[in-house]
Amino acid sequence: ENIFDRSRMAPKTPIKNEPVDLSKQKGCTPERNPITPVKLVDRPQPDPWTPTANLKMLVSAASPDMRDREKKKELFRPIENSEQSDTPDSLQYDMVDDSTVDEFEKQRPSRKQKSLGLLCQKFLARYPSYPLSTEKTTISLDEVASILGVERRRIYDIVNVLESLHLVSRVAKNQYCWHGRHNLSQTLRTLQEAGEMQYGELMTFIQHKEQDLEYKFGERKRETIPDSQERPLLDFSEPDCTSASANSRKDKSLRIMSQKFVMLFLVSKTKIVTLDIAAKILIEETQDTVDHSKFKTKVRRLYDIANVLTSLGLIKKVHVTEERGRKPAFKWIGPVEFSGKTDESRGHSPTSDPLPGARRGTHAPYQICATGNQKFTRHTSFNSAQPCEGTRRKVNSEPNSPRQERQDEYCSKMINLAAVCRQKIEEDTRSPSITSLLSVPRDSDFCVNPLPQAVFPVVHTDVPSLSLPNGIGSQAPHLSTPAASKTENGKATLFPNQSFLCFPSSSLIMLCGGPQENNLRETLPTSRDMGKRNAEAQAAVAATVCQKRSSHKCTSPSLLVDDEEPAAKKQTVEQSDVPLSLVVPKKPFESPKAESTPGSGSASALHLEGFHLDLASPVAPEAADKESTMPLDSQGQEKWSQNKGPDEPSPGKEHISKENANQPFLPQYLYVQPTAGLSSFNFLFSANQAPGAVSLAASQLPSLSVPCVVVPSAALASFPLVCSPTVTSPVSPVPDGSFSAATPMNFSMSSLASTAPVFIGTTAVVTPKVSPVPSVDPQQPAHPPPHLSPVLARSCGAIKLDSPVCVGHPVTLLKLQQPSSAPLTPKSIRPARHEAFFKTPGSLGDPVAWKKNEGNQTRNGSSVQRRLEISSTSPD
């Protein structure tokens, strides 16, 4: 039978077994073997390992799976028959093989030979660790799969993990681009930072207390961490961000998991992470119940990831023996110190500035709350406790806040928090509108820190500076109250001077510029890989979720600002893949015209790039490259700032922004959803000045220049930010109005109120409390937002919005939406539930509502990626 089959089918079985066996087992057929080797030679050989690698490959190729026998045949025949491929021969061979096979079968390729780790090594062997920047290697999944002799599914497993570390990026269907390890350290640094935010405390705790706590935590963790899962995770990862569309998908959990897993190592002091702990931490479930099955599945996935990471030489398997016994674990053997230094952020404003940027405005042109690296918060879950870094810092800065001291406390807090959160969530659920949340004191409960109410995003603009420097929370409350006008009305009351932004707590970045201020430019992170998908949506979702939950929890965990890898940047820039970004697709330069609003003088260009924000878009690329390593460090910022000045000069790029400065007073805001390239960040830009700034190149992103503040969403997660445009002071005022300024913006964040939408208004302030605001209804068009409107995106132009809401000042918000962005919308908010997360953006947002309000959002699927939307939700 076999024989017959062979003639046709034969390839399969025989092949599988044979090759392998032959090579190995019997010395026997050396003669024949020779043949195979030959063939192998041709191919790129992945296997560094052994001479037999080739054989293995063949074997694998032959592997049963091969769907295409034909292909197999092709492969083999040549090999086998290098001499001849005649069938007859083949038969003979086959025969032979068979015999061999039997033997072999016994030995048959053991599982190990087919392990993912081995496969990954083969895969990696095909590409240079440090490819020349010039050459871009594209990877065809089908091709690789056939070469390595595995099903494509397996390749996905590998690629997804590699992608999480930015070693590759998805370019298109079936196509990935190999980047190599150039950016690995940057990525790791970013992950480390993000990890510290998310898991730092937890890990510390765990490691310190060991199991006891762990276990406790185990349960709690989920909760505490839940957010993370919610979405944001590391978006940074996604440089590409693929459009929103991507997001909707179930996010690639493998990718996210991979990043989280790596984070755990980076955060861990011992650099050893046991599988069970990792699984517990990574289990998203908010739910308490941890099913065993779920745990099991998680562990399985972790093995998959671990295999790839092991192949990369980043971790190795070890065992830790604990009381309970020996537990499987992995030890990080990769780089621990990254060139960059994370510290910078810390160093950044060690002092009490709540928001580094804000105060420092002087220095930093822009204020970025959190640069890519910086964290505002530790972990989302912590948010409640510590709203943002700034806050935290404050706290810390305060007389004593030794971290460690606090740990225990922290832990307990966390635990409590979790409980509270849960509760809250439930409540929230009930409560229709966000408002309740906002207004509700409950939040306070959560606040471990002094963030009192934090709740609301609303800030008074009145306050001269919104900045919340310190007490973010504290101030906020007042503000909000007074302001009280609701947004609902459709407009919030705006005060002439003030501008506000309300965001959903979810992460976002806001940029606000005083009228005169300078602008900040930022690049939004775009996904590096354009091709890829993105996680953005997630972020959005997360946001929503958060909101629901009362945001406290929500954390978006991960937002990383990612790195900016130079390469990545390039790509982004070049490609413009970036979906989200406002960035001009290619280079800013090119898009001079992009700028849309002409009038706005002050506009600066905004690029969204992968992770950075570049101030000057044009410049950005360059800068980025230079700095690649530096994320948004202060340094970077400074540079940028410097650049700015220069930038302006550099017209080409700037073109867009060009002048900026002069614009009338209208503030404009650009809101970018996280999904967009930024992973978790939302950006808001207010350009008072330069409304025009926002221009979008058609699909591409326009660059905008605006003074802004960037906050990591995660950090913010719960915090709403408010900026008052007016405030800004141009730090570096460039005479020409160039960007220089990064004026500091003021903004306040309320930590908790994640739910609360953020409002940005030029003048007016919204009061969160006012219940109205919260109204979620998407449907209520009117109110939505006072401000935010969607704008969007069109291909090109910038859209300006007047904010309906805004009284007096028109405000424009641009939101980049990614597909997912929708979540932010009011509706989305409501829905916010888990479900929501998973839903596609579209589902979340209500288009209708939006449309009504704005009239247009561009929300098409297609454009999803690049759209800018305005979030009107504010109220909600």
Add this chain to the structure above:
DNA sequence: CGATCCCGCCACATT
């Protein structure tokens, strides 16, 4: 028998 984890079904997304 627990640790690993291959394999591939199948749902969902994209084309």
Add this chain to the structure above:
DNA sequence: AATGTGGCGGGATCG
């Protein structure tokens, strides 16, 4: 509808 992606978990192997 076809094809690309990737979640997921049964159950085979390994140790």
